Amino acid sequence: xxxxxxxxxxxxxxxxxxxxxxxxxxxxxxxxxxxxxxxxxxxxxxxxxxxxxxxxxxxxxxxxxxxxxxxxxxxxxxxxxxxxxxxxxxxxxxxxxxxxxxxxxxxxxxxxxxxxxxxxxxxxxxxxxxxxxxxxxxxxxxxxxxxxxxxxxxx
Numbered sequence: 001x002x003x004x005x006x007x008x009x010x011x012x013x014x015x016x017x018x019x020x021x022x023x024x025x026x027x028x029x030x031x032x033x034x035x036x037x038x039x040x041x042x043x044x045x046x047x048x049x050x051x052x053x054x055x056x057x058x059x060x061x062x063x064x065x066x067x068x069x070x071x072x073x074x075x076x077x078x079x080x081x082x083x084x085x086x087x088x089x090x091x092x093x094x095x096x097x098x099x100x101x102x103x104x105x106x107x108x109x110x111x112x113x114x115x116x117x118x119x120x121x122x123x124x125x126x127x128x129x130x131x132x133x134x135x136x137x138x139x140x141x142x143x144x145x146x147x148x149x150x151x152x153x154x155x
Contacts, residue, residue, distance in 0.1 A: 002104050003058050007051040015047035015056060018065040022087040027122060057104050059097045066092040069101040073112045081109045083119040102135055110153055117151045
């Protein structure tokens with residue numbers, strides 16, 4: 001089931017726990033990525049920041065969060081949005097969870113009158129590249145380490 005997480009103590013703690021579980025799936029690790037780009041030093045602080053400033057959709061089973069996507073869709077001047085994180089617990093990969101999260105995010109952006117959705121991924125992340133291309137994203141920029149994809153939602 002997909003749910004929009006709220007900026008409350010329960011969801012902050014649940015999101016922080018999920019970040020901790022998937023930390024190792026990121027290269028560099030999520031904790032290092034977070035601390036290199038901000039003054040945030042813990043997963044709990046990052047969860048608080050995310051739930052205050054962005055939308056976070058979670059895919060949940062009856063016990064826990066197994067996937068999340070974060071989208072900043074508050075640039076109403078340029079009508080652009082950005083996905084900084086998409087993660088699925090490795091025990092649940094291959095079940096279409098990431099696809100469902102991205103599709104729900106696209107719908108959320110369209111409802112917010114977003115015209116362009118951006119997402120970056122590492123050049124080596126073949127699984128993410130396939131997902132974004134399958135969903136209609138096109139390469140906007142690319143260098144040795146990173147690919148920036150964009151999806152035009154409306155002109």
